[in-house]
Amino acid sequence: MTTVSVRYIVNDIDAAIDFYTAHLHFELQMRPNDLFAMLAHGDLRLVLVRPVGPDGPAGGGAPMPDGRMQEPGGWNRFSVEVPDLAAAVEQLRSSGARFRNDVVTGVGGRQIIIEDPSGNPVELFEPILPEAKLSRPAPSSGQPDR
Amino acid sequence: MTPDPLEALRLPIMPVEPRPEFTASLLRRLRGERARVSGRGATVRYFVADLDAAVAFYCDDLGFDEELRPSPSFAMLYRGDLRLLLSVPGRAHALPDGTLPDPGGWNRIVVEVPDLDAAVEALRGRGVRFRHEIVTAIGVRQALLEDPSGNPVELFEPLAGYHERGLKGQ
Numbered sequence: 001m002t003t004v005s006v007r008y009i010v011n012d013i014d015a016a017i018d019f020y021t022a023h024l025h026f027e028l029q030m031r032p033n034d035l036f037a038m039l040a041h042g043d044l045r046l047v048l049v050r051p052v053g054p055d056g057p058a059g060g061g062a063p064m065p066d067g068r069m070q071e072p073g074g075w076n077r078f079s080v081e082v083p084d085l086a087a088a089v090e091q092l093r094s095s096g097a098r099f100r101n102d103v104v105t106g107v108g109g110r111q112i113i114i115e116d117p118s119g120n121p122v123e124l125f126e127p128i129l130p131e132a133k134l135s136r137p138a139p140s141s142g143q144p145d146r
Numbered sequence: 147m148t149p150d151p152l153e154a155l156r157l158p159i160m161p162v163e164p165r166p167e168f169t170a171s172l173l174r175r176l177r178g179e180r181a182r183v184s185g186r187g188a189t190v191r192y193f194v195a196d197l198d199a200a201v202a203f204y205c206d207d208l209g210f211d212e213e214l215r216p217s218p219s220f221a222m223l224y225r226g227d228l229r230l231l232l233s234v235p236g237r238a239h240a241l242p243d244g245t246l247p248d249p250g251g252w253n254r255i256v257v258e259v260p261d262l263d264a265a266v267e268a269l270r271g272r273g274v275r276f277r278h279e280i281v282t283a284i285g286v287r288q289a290l291l292e293d294p295s296g297n298p299v300e301l302f303e304p305l306a307g308y309h310e311r312g313l314k315g316q
Contacts, residue, residue: 003227004188005256044188059283074251
């Protein structure tokens with residue numbers, strides 16, 4: 001069951017589907033047209049939309065009332081937990097994936113930012129502390145940010 | 147005593163609020179137990195300019211719970227199965243070329259509310275900015291608002307015909 005929804009803006013629905021399913025092991029749930037797709041990864045539902053102009057359909061990819069078009073990119077992202085970041089990075093690099101940075105080691109874990117074909121960031125995260133794993137409750141240990 | 151010449155370079159020691167979670171976590175470690183890990187949920191990181199303003203916004207206006215705030219530049223919030231990490235951009239997030247992340251963009255969390263009209267009215271009353279007002283798509287009504295740093299948050303209310311797996315044209 002997917003219980004958390006995140007929307008990403010992409011320029012090419014099929015390229016994005018290929019990326020998320022092949023590289024990050026998402027499951028394709030639906031792709032009713034080339035403006036919209038829905039994928040799932042554990043409890044995360046990823047909604048992909050292609051931006052449309054003022055004459056396009058209403059909904060998640062529509063422009064703002066002031067005319068601003070939506071676009072991919074930025075820094076906000078969801079994170080995907082991997083058991084072995086070094087192995088995941090090596091595999092992704094050999095398949096041509098783009099990374100924004102190198103592996104960064106924080107207090108809670110190691111992380112790196114990968115980009116989807118439209119340039120959206122995805123954080124890959126390998127927890128070091130048990131507390132940093134995706135869980136509820138996530139006990140505090142008074143650690144600085146990671 | 148001679149002052150330590152390195153003292154000026156040290157970071158200030160931040161007071162840490164003792165929390166029940168910390169005690170529980172410490173006890174588990176002392177006993178050699180593993181942390182409780184459910185494996186459920188999903189994690190999203192947002193960059194914010196002002197951590198206090200962001201925590202207040204997400205907790206007071208959008209119903210998140212503060213899980214921990216161990217430093218002035220990081221907080222962890224929960225809303226259901228969504229774990230939201232708020233980070234103030236800093237050296238730890240800089241790219242190799244020095245570029246720092248910043249808030250904004252269009253990718254966003256999508257938060258379900260039972261009554262979108264009421265939610266939008268309440269949020270507007272508190273001065274929350276909207277990128278767009280309520281629009282009706284297929285199976286949903288939605289609105290796009292901004293947190294105090296300008297990050298987008300999408301609110302939606304399911305309509306008749308809405309299905310978790312049958313959602314179209316959203």
